[in-house]
Amino acid sequence: MATILVIDDDASIRRSLRRILELEGHEVLEAAEGSAGLRAVQLDPPDLVITDIYMPEMDGIEFLIRLRDAHPELPIVAISGGGFASKEFVLRDAELIGATRTLSKPLLVGDVLGAVSAALSGDPNP
Numbered sequence: 001m002a003t004i005l006v007i008d009d010d011a012s013i014r015r016s017l018r019r020i021l022e023l024e025g026h027e028v029l030e031a032a033e034g035s036a037g038l039r040a041v042q043l044d045p046p047d048l049v050i051t052d053i054y055m056p057e058m059d060g061i062e063f064l065i066r067l068r069d070a071h072p073e074l075p076i077v078a079i080s081g082g083g084f085a086s087k088e089f090v091l092r093d094a095e096l097i098g099a100t101r102t103l104s105k106p107l108l109v110g111d112v113l114g115a116v117s118a119a120l121s122g123d124p125n126p
Contacts, residue, residue, distance in 0.1 A: 001025035002047035007037035034058030053080040068098040075119035081105030
């Protein structure tokens with residue numbers, strides 16, 4: 001299966017995604033914010049990245065921009081529960097920057113697995 005890097009400042013979200021993905025046979029790596037995620041990708045690029053948008057230090061939008069510059073082919077699933085702007089707005093921005101798929105929090109298991117499968121397979125339909 002795939003190696004997936006999960007980046008979210010909420011440890012409970014990272015744990016939940018780890019459980020969901022490991023039950024499907026994926027190896028899961030974790031980072032609590034964007035700059036730690038970039039370091040993890042530089043050390044050993046995963047097959048897929050799942051990143052939150054609103055995080056301290058380096059947020060998900062800056063992370064997406066930097067990751068797209070360094071690894072334009074790497075599939076990315078952006079997730080958001082909203083913040084100072086609506087989640088639909090920031091997820092649309094994430095798509096424009098290069099997120100392969102987007103998901104709104106709260107996350108549903110079927111949606112996560114569907115987005116991961118589609119992103120890994122290169123399915124062009126959102």
